[in-house]
Amino acid sequence: GAVVSQHPSWVICKSGTSVKIECRSLDFQATTMFWYRQFPKQSLMLMATSNEGSKATYEQGVEKDKFLINHASLTLSTLTVTSAHPEDSSFYICSAREDPFALTEAFFGQGTRLTVV
């Protein structure tokens, strides 16, 4: 399958600082990227969907000013957690899909474990 790379794999930051997570599609052009959050022992919850060149669509209850998503190119999307707080500590996973009509699969990155201290 196609490769989606997330960076960093883990990050520890101080409360109040911002953290950027990158999601790259290595061998295909991703028209659509998804960002999920997973708290310990819980399921994956979709945070937002982004299409290249347009604004992200956020799920209900997700603060768009806190979780900034940029999908500026067909191979890169970034999630920035602004003014992070301990409750933002979680596992963040991206997935990327080549086909805008979902005729191909979305592939997942390896995830980023964020710890805010």
Next chain:
Amino acid sequence: AQKVTQAQTEISVVEKEDVTLDCVYETRDTTYYLFWYKQPPSGELVFLIRRNSFDEQNEISGRYSWNFQKSTSSFNFTITASQVVDSAVYFCALRMNTGFQKLVFGTGTRLLVSP
């Protein structure tokens, strides 16, 4: 509304036992896709299978098999002769057929296979 239910929170088996993970879904769409993913302790999601709503044929891949029953809205996953390496969290997911066709995940079943 789209919903995926995995009623089994955790299952423990001994190596070589067969185990079935249950998945029940709800959707109003007539066309949809169902998925199973494996999440080992490292965290990455490993794609196992995709099934579309028009294909009710059961599938077997090595020790893995899937039983799709549209009549009961179930898509169960069986591991035959389980191994320690099968220990992971398994997620069933439903892909919506509208909008961005995003995935809705079940709550997951943690499988522990002991030697």
